[in-house]
Amino acid sequence: MTIPVAALLKKKEKFERDPQRLPEDFREEVFRLEEEGEWIVDRVPEPFVEAPTKYGRSKKVPIANLWHHKSCGQCGHIPGYSTSIFWVMRKLGMDYNDPRDQTSCTAWNYYASATSNSAAQAAVAMRNFAAAKETGYFPLIHCGTSYGHYKEVREELILHPELRREVRDVLAKLGKPMVMPEEIVHYSEWFWAMRNEIAAKQVVNVDGIVATVHPACHYYKLVEGDAIYDPDVYGGQRTAIVTGLAEALGAEVRSYSTWFDCCGFGFRHILVQRDFTRSFATMRKIEVMKEEANPDVVLTHDTGCVTTLDKSQFAAQAHGRNVGVPVMSEAQFAALAMGAHPYRVCQLHWHSADYRPLLEKMGIDWEAAWAEFQEDLKRLERGEIEFLSWEDCDA
Amino acid sequence: MPVTGSALLKAPGVAGFDEVSYEVKERLFEQVKADLRFEDYLYGCYECGICVAVCPSARFYDFSPRRIAQAVAREDVELVYQQMEEDIWECSQCFSCVRCPRANNPGGIILIMREAAINNGMASAKEALEGYTRIIYKIMSTGTQVSPDMLQPDAFPDWGPEVKDVSDNLELWRRATPPETMHTTSMSWDVADRTLVELYLIWFETGALDMIKQVDEGLHMILEELMEERLEEMGIQR
Numbered sequence: 001m002t003i004p005v006a007a008l009l010k011k012k013e014k015f016e017r018d019p020q021r022l023p024e025d026f027r028e029e030v031f032r033l034e035e036e037g038e039w040i041v042d043r044v045p046e047p048f049v050e051a052p053t054k055y056g057r058s059k060k061v062p063i064a065n066l067w068h069h070k071s072c073g074q075c076g077h078i079p080g081y082s083t084s085i086f087w088v089m090r091k092l093g094m095d096y097n098d099p100r101d102q103t104s105c106t107a108w109n110y111y112a113s114a115t116s117n118s119a120a121q122a123a124v125a126m127r128n129f130a131a132a133k134e135t136g137y138f139p140l141i142h143c144g145t146s147y148g149h150y151k152e153v154r155e156e157l158i159l160h161p162e163l164r165r166e167v168r169d170v171l172a173k174l175g176k177p178m179v180m181p182e183e184i185v186h187y188s189e190w191f192w193a194m195r196n197e198i199a200a201k202q203v204v205n206v207d208g209i210v211a212t213v214h215p216a217c218h219y220y221k222l223v224e225g226d227a228i229y230d231p232d233v234y235g236g237q238r239t240a241i242v243t244g245l246a247e248a249l250g251a252e253v254r255s256y257s258t259w260f261d262c263c264g265f266g267f268r269h270i271l272v273q274r275d276f277t278r279s280f281a282t283m284r285k286i287e288v289m290k291e292e293a294n295p296d297v298v299l300t301h302d303t304g305c306v307t308t309l310d311k312s313q314f315a316a317q318a319h320g321r322n323v324g325v326p327v328m329s330e331a332q333f334a335a336l337a338m339g340a341h342p343y344r345v346c347q348l349h350w351h352s353a354d355y356r357p358l359l360e361k362m363g364i365d366w367e368a369a370w371a372e373f374q375e376d377l378k379r380l381e382r383g384e385i386e387f388l389s390w391e392d393c394d395a
Numbered sequence: 396m397p398v399t400g401s402a403l404l405k406a407p408g409v410a411g412f413d414e415v416s417y418e419v420k421e422r423l424f425e426q427v428k429a430d431l432r433f434e435d436y437l438y439g440c441y442e443c444g445i446c447v448a449v450c451p452s453a454r455f456y457d458f459s460p461r462r463i464a465q466a467v468a469r470e471d472v473e474l475v476y477q478q479m480e481e482d483i484w485e486c487s488q489c490f491s492c493v494r495c496p497r498a499n500n501p502g503g504i505i506l507i508m509r510e511a512a513i514n515n516g517m518a519s520a521k522e523a524l525e526g527y528t529r530i531i532y533k534i535m536s537t538g539t540q541v542s543p544d545m546l547q548p549d550a551f552p553d554w555g556p557e558v559k560d561v562s563d564n565l566e567l568w569r570r571a572t573p574p575e576t577m578h579t580t581s582m583s584w585d586v587a588d589r590t591l592v593e594l595y596l597i598w599f600e601t602g603a604l605d606m607i608k609q610v611d612e613g614l615h616m617i618l619e620e621l622m623e624e625r626l627e628e629m630g631i632q633r
Binding site: 070071072073074075076077079082083086087098099100101102103104106108109110111112113114115116117118119120123124127131148155156159160162163166169170173174217218221222224260261262264265266267268269271272274276278279280284311313314315344345347349350351352373376377380381386387388389390392393 | 430431432435449451452454455456484487488489490491493494506509510512513520523524525526527530531534535538539540541542543545546551553554555557558560561564567568569570571572573574575576577578582583584585586587589590591593594596597598600601602603606607610633
């Protein structure tokens with residue numbers, strides 16, 4: 001039976017904020033603790049965009065001078081994800097810092113194995129925040145799990161003085177002060193805030209492209225009040241992230257009934273219990289999207305979601321399941337729309353599900369692009385260049 | 396067996412693990428309740444089942460976040476122990492369950508239960524982490540969770556032929572990425588030496604490294620030796 005998604009949405013979605021549900025503003029506590037000498041607040045630098053969040057509180061999204069808190073899974077297994085974020089930022093003329101003085105948030109391992117504790121997790125977060133402050137750049141968090149986990153850490157540190165004491169003692173041994181950012185900002189919030197500027201630099205028409213969006217659990221479920229909701233997107237009933245950008249670019253975003261379901265990543269499962277991950281990703285997400293929305297592309301905004309939804313399709317295909325749709329981050333999609341090279345920038349050769357039909361529909365000659373990339377590889381092999389440069393990307 | 400409120404509600408031994416004494420189970424539960432986050436994660440349970448409806452693991456396993464929240468709320472020591480041995484590692488940690496109308500956080504409670512299982516070297520923890528320890532080694536020793544060189548076709552045969560392409564061309568393809576920090580193969584990005592050693596100090600000082608000892612003594616020994624050596628090289632006192 002096909003679920004009448006359009007009819008359901010029409011019936012249910014209206015936007016009314018209940019003033020009784022407005023939670024306390026964590027920033028009051030963050031600044032109060034600064035006044036009490038507990039930590040230094042790293043202020044959001046100007047210029048910033050004010051974005052609406054779930055219960056109506058406004059969030060500052062900084063535009064420039066950003067310290068890129070990279071993602072393990074993006075850099076390690078989906079390098080075109082991080083590269084596209086940097087490339088778009090460069091195209092818009094934004095200065096940024098890509099640090100070596102940054103560790104993983106380590107939350108993927110924590111949620112997978114529990115071989116850590118709240119003090120260690122908070123100390124890792126505060127070490128990274130202090131490292132960002134030292135550079136004068138403001139942290140921009142690439143990974144949805146890092147973003148969600150850092151918000152958890154912020155809550156725990158606000159609520160528990162004994163945890164603050166323990167973490168402060170550890171940081172003192174590193175010679176670092178306690179630093180808490182005024183806002184914890186995810187890269188997809190930057191893309192949402194800059195969607196009109198990105199669309200203004202668009203060179204590839206995506207009017208005929210149909211997308212489905214998978215919102216990342218750790219973006220909007222963990223410490224939920226801090227995610228961006230726009231009354232004009234889904235009637236304010238779902239996070240506006242990703243969808244707002246895709247629509248600004250001109251793509252058609254279609255809904256599907258299992259949008260709230262997770263992708264099936266599971267942290268431990270994606271690595272050592274993949275039967276669960278594959279089943280959930282294909283049967284609850286990809287197949288439902290295909291049946292109800294028939295997308296040309298699945299867009300999402302987190303490391304684990306891209307990996308899970310992309311990599312899980314191969315085995316399902318072997319079983320004749322109704323799968324076979326490319327998956328990428330909205331950063332890669334925006335970069336393609338801005339004319340980024342599909343291999344030098346978006347690094348689509350690291351993806352599993354076939355992205356070529358999408359590129360063809362977008363009017364991008366992937367065969368010519370692949371030939372150019374092969375030439376790049378030959379130059380690298382001949383030792384003419386040591387690495388591919390940003391200049392090479394736009395040659 | 397001591398008579399408790401919860402014991403009166405069911406036949407003794409119904410939760411299983413009769414060979415483990417009630418005192419041991421009670422001590423474990425006390426450890427769970429002593430976690431500073433426990434009070435923030437559990438308020439009470441309507442038994443509405445919303446958490447089960449949104450739970451991915453509940454669709455594929457004999458698993459229920461509601462049952463866990465209820466067992467903990469009722470202080471059912473026997474059932475909590477059973478769940479620590481049989482259920483908690485099925486959770487996907489997606490936190491869809493925080494949609495709870497009572498603002499419970501079953502996923503968070505499970506994380507606390509998992510930590511207690513690790514700290515006490517429970518069989519479920521050892522079993523769950525079988526095959527996962529190389530990941531623990533990666534994150535604790537390099538500061539990044541996954542690396543490009545983990546993309547080996549024998550490890551990920553179900554991810555399609557592209558994994559072999561990546562593996563065959565790894566070093567070259569990594570050099571063909573423009574960000575300067577991403578030319579690495581054994582870590583996700585190039586983490587500075589000093590940064591890494593600072594992370595090691597965090598693992599030591601917070602007791603996170605000690606937790607490994609309970610589930611994999613060999614791994615603990617390797618990590619401890621590696622980290623102590625690097626700290627000494629950098630002249631950092633613990």
